[in-house]
Amino acid sequence: MKRSPVTATPDGDTAVNASAPAGAAAAPTGAPFLALRRVNVFYGARQALADVSLSIDRVGITALVGPSGSGKTTLLTCVNRLTDLIPSCRVTGAIRCGDLDVLSPDTDVLRLRRRIGMIFQKPNPFPFSIRRNLACPLREHGVTDPRLIDARLESALRQVGLWDEVSDRLDTAALALSGGQQQRLCIARALMLSPDVLLMDEPCSALDPMSSGWVEDLITALRRQYTIVIVTHNLAQARRIADHAALFWVRDGVGRLIEHGPAAQLFDHPRHELTAAYINGVRG
Template structure:
C-alpha cells in the first residue's frame, strides 16, 4: 500500500487521514472503542423509533445487532454515518463519536465520514455499469485517478471478497450479469476499495440463497481485525458464529430500545435480561 497518498479529505479541521491510517492494522478484535454512542434518539416525523441508546463499538471486531423487525436496528446503523440526514423529517439526538470526533460537529465532512464508515445494504445495489467501473467510479469521485493505483485498488478489493478469479476476465462486462451473491460481494468490494475503517451491513445475506449467504458470511469473518464490522442480522445462528459482540433490540411501548449489549458468548449463553433469554431461546419474537 502506498501510504504517501492522501485520502478523500478530512472529517474535521486538523484531522487528516492517510491511506495507511485507514488500515486497521490490528490482527484481531481489540476492546478499543472506535465508535462511542451516548443517549441516541432517532425519530421520524416526530415519532420516536429508537430511544436512549448508549454503547461502544470496538475496533476490529464484529458487532451483531439482533432483535425483531421494527425495533430500531437499521435506524441505529444509519445514524452511524449520518445516512439519516437523507431521510426527510428524520431527527437524531444524542452524541456519536467516531475516532474521537463528534460526527454531528458542523465542521465534519459528511462525504469523508461515509468513506471511512461505509454501508452495505440489504439487497445488492451494483451500478448498471461494468464491474470495473463499479469499483473505479467511486475512487475517481474521491480524487483517486492514477491508472496504476486504480488497478491496484480494483484487484485488491475484488481479491479481498473472493471475486477476482471469478471476474478478472469480464471486468468490462455489466455487473448486472453477475449472480446475486457475486453482486453483493461486488458491493462490498466497492466499499473496501475506499479503504474504510468501519463497515455497516444491513442484513447483507437476507436476499441471498444459502450457498451465497455462506460465502458472504465467510467473507465477513475474513474482514475481522482489518475492519470494524457492525451487522444487522435476523439469523441468530449466524450472529453467534461470527460476532464478537451482540446488541439485542426490542420494542417497548412502540419505541425501539437496546435491551442488552455485551460479548456474543455472554449474550447467547448467559443473557442477563429475561427478554434476551426469551428471544434467544425462541420463546419471544
C-alpha cells in the same frame, strides 16, 4: 482538505494503498472506536429509537439482533448519517467514530462516509460495468491515477474472493452477476475506500443459502481489519460470527437497546429475561 485525494489525508488512516489494517492507531488503545451516547431518533413526531448508548471496539464483529421494527437499521444509518436523506428525520445525542464527531454540523459528511462503508440488504451495484462500479468511488474522492485504481481494484476483488471469477470480464455489466457475486462486489466497492468501519444491514438475507455462506465467510475474514457492525435476523449466524452482540427490542412502538456484551455471554448467559426468551425462540 475536503476535496483532497484519499492518499493525502494527514491522519493516514484512509490511505488507499495500505491494505493492512491502518486505522488501528487512530483511536487510543482501550478506548472504544465507535461510541454512541444517548442516541434518540425521530421520524417527524414518531420516535423510532430511544436512548441508545453503545461502545464498539476497533476490531471485531458486533451483531445487532432483535425483532423487526426495533430500530437496528435506523441505528446503522445514524452512524454514517444516511439519516440526512430522510427529510423529517431528527437525531439527538452524540456519536463518535475515531476522532470524528459524527453528528456535529461541522463534520464533513462526505469525509465521514468515506471512512464508514455500508453494505445494504439488497445488493445494489450501480448499473455500470464491474470496473466502473469499483473505480467510481476512488475517482469521486480524488484518485485519478489509473494504475493506482487498477491495483486497488485487484486487491479489493481478491479480498472478497471475486478476482478469479470476474477478472476476465471486468468491463461487463455488474447487474449481470449473480446475487451473491453482486453482494461481494458491493463489499469490494466499500473496501475500495479503505474504510475503518463496515456497516452491514442484513447482508445475507436476500441471498440463497450457498451465496449467503460465502458472504458470511468473507465477513469473518474481514474481522481483523475492520470494525464491523452487522444487523442480522439470523441468530445462528450472529452466534457463529459475532464477537459482541446487542439485543434491540420494540416497546410502545419505540426501539430500545436491551442488552449488549460479548457474544458468548449474551447468547449463553443472558442477563435479561427478554434476551433469554428471544434467543430461545420463545418471543419475537
